[in-house]
Amino acid sequence: MxxxxxxxxxxxxxxxxxxxxxxxxxxxxxxxxxxxxxxxxxxxxxxxxxxxxxxxxxxxxxxxxxxxxxxxxxxxxxxxxxxxxxxxxxxxxxxxxxxxxxxxxxxxxxxxxxxxxxxxxxxxxxxxxxxxxxxxxxFRWMRRSRIRTTITCEPKFLDTITPVDLHTLHYSRYPAVVHPHDSTDAPTTNEQFTTEERKSVLHTKVLPFLALNEVFIGESVTSRVSLLRLQIDKGAWTHTKSSGLCVTTGTGSTSWHFSINCLRTHSVLELMKILSEEGVKVDTTLEKAREIAERYNQRLMFPPESDKLAYSVREYITFEEWPAPRGLRVRDRAAAVRVRSHCVDAGLVIDGSVSFPFNDGTEALLEIHPEDALMTVHMDDALPY
Missing domain, CATH: 3.40.50 (Rossmann fold)
Structure with missing residues (x-):
């Protein structure tokens, strides 16, 4: 023990x-x-x-x-x-x-x-x-789903995908990174690999840490825009500009995921007042707004044993075409999320504790496997005697 x-x-x-x-x-x-x-x-x-x-x-x-x-x-x-x-x-x-x-x-x-x-x-x-x-x-046994992260990148960079313990890090910056497009060794346009050729020379690595709460991906400097390409399940790739991506389990859905997406009562009240001004009959009392906000926020959370992930694109910078917005939903659930980095000094952070470098050209597949579930226990909140 x-x-x-x-x-x-x-x-x-x-x-x-x-x-x-x-x-x-x-x-x-x-x-x-x-x-x-x-x-x-x-x-x-x-x-x-x-x-x-x-x-x-x-x-x-x-x-x-x-x-x-x-x-x-x-x-x-x-x-x-x-x-x-x-x-x-x-x-x-x-x-x-x-x-x-x-x-x-x-x-x-x-x-x-x-x-x-x-x-x-x-x-x-x-x-x-x-x-x-x-x-x-x-007590009763409880299994909490966890996120497995598989990294794909060029073989020469695979050994650099090593963990940094954020609890002991004094200066939370990775060594300076040279952007591939700025490098004299970068291939010219005619030398670029096709997608299939590129896959044949890439290597994969399953990270030695499983995320019980969430995986966050974004630039180390929070004021810098995170450039990420996302594929939700097997859908189309979407280019995003944002403050980073948070992918969570059911366990983590009550934590950061909830904080990112929850609605505040005053925001709901403002929306209800706008609807009322537009002629929609709606109760605009504070109590009703609180009730609606609570119902919405409850839907953000899901069971810890769920085989689904939830993703949130933080502060998504988009140019929407009304009434049909381009791009993906900024928040949803999925079986798997694939992320390709176009960042210059980014980290892939597991449970806010361990960070891996995640810079331009690196790809990550985030998914849940039943064999990765964590065994723990649930006990009653009341004294057992």
């Missing part, structure tokens, strides 16, 4: 530095060092409490941070137990490829966050009770 806690990112990013020097650096940049230290102590105390309770039940336990969590530990253990919040759970889950290896998370700070992927709040307040409930089978 492996217990995963949050890592010491500040110490890791500042190598060969003493505790007193680290404190000085953090205070000088305006961080609340005392609060950070208190949070750190509470986190470690909680992690060790979970490990101690497991050992008292006769279980063998290995503890790891995000910096020491590796494939060898994952293969060794029977179950992975993240201690933190949803971010820690996502980090732990992304590396587990075995569909029969459970990931069961404890929210180490239930007074600060909900931790929707973790066990209920009462479990954090009564770790021993929660472990005994698990031992006695007072």
């Amino acid at each position: 492996t217990s995963i806690g949050t890592g010491d990112e500040h110490t890791h990013s500042l190598d060969n530095i003493s505790d007193s020097e680290l404190e000085s650096v953090l205070r000088k940049r305006g961080s609340d060092f005392d609060a950070m230290l208190q949070n750190h102590k509470e986190q470690k105390q909680f992690e060790h409490g979970v490990a101690r309770s497991l050992k008292e039940m006769g279980r063998e336990v290995e503890m790891a941070s995000r910096l020491t969590y590796n494939d060898e530990l994952i293969k060794w253990c029977d179950v992975v137990v993240p201690c933190g919040g949803d971010g820690t759970f996502l980090l732990a889950a992304s590396r587990v490829r075995d569909a029969e290896k459970p990931v069961i998370g404890f929210n180490s700070a239930p007074h600060k966050s909900v931790g929707r992927l973790c066990l209920p709040t009462w479990c954090s307040n009564d770790v021993k009770g929660a472990l005994h409930a698990l031992k006695e089978g007072r």
Whole structure:
């Protein structure tokens, strides 16, 4: 059994530095060092409490941070137990490829966050009770679909598609990228490959991380337009200019996907007033607007075990022809999404944690396979006794 806690990112990013020097650096940049230290102590105390309770039940336990969590530990253990919040759970889950290896998370700070992927709040307040409930089978197994990402690019670039841990990255920029069209080595127009010829020289690579929430693709500099070509299922390719693409699972449909697409009550109220001004009989009260917004927003969410993806093109820059707009729907569900990059300094980010370079000419296929589903548990929110 492996217990995963949050890592010491500040110490890791500042190598060969003493505790007193680290404190000085953090205070000088305006961080609340005392609060950070208190949070750190509470986190470690909680992690060790979970490990101690497991050992008292006769279980063998290995503890790891995000910096020491590796494939060898994952293969060794029977179950992975993240201690933190949803971010820690996502980090732990992304590396587990075995569909029969459970990931069961404890929210180490239930007074600060909900931790929707973790066990209920009462479990954090009564770790021993929660472990005994698990031992006695007072739960139901749950499988959450995850996104598999397959990268396609020229063989010479395949080795550069390596992960960057965003939690430990100080400067979140990739090395400078030379745009292929600006390179002296770029082929002339007459030397361009046809689509079939190009496919014959490209290589593919399945990324070693599975996304439980979402995959986001876009330029590293958020103010830069992301140029992406999209193919939804087996439809036509569409060129898009936007602030990036978010592809989510049912689990992630309550998170970023929801935030991108949800309607606010005041927006619905404004639309209802416009309809009323146009002669449409409609209730323009605030309560009715709130009800309509709620019904719309509920439809954005779908079950975590769904075999469908949902995609959202953020702030799509388009020139629509009324009444028939060109291009694809900016939000929809699909069985698979294929993305081709025309970006210059972009990243493909898995669950907001791990990023891969995704620049001009690189292609990604995002899809769900039943064998990639994550095994976890669902327990009642109420105390079991």
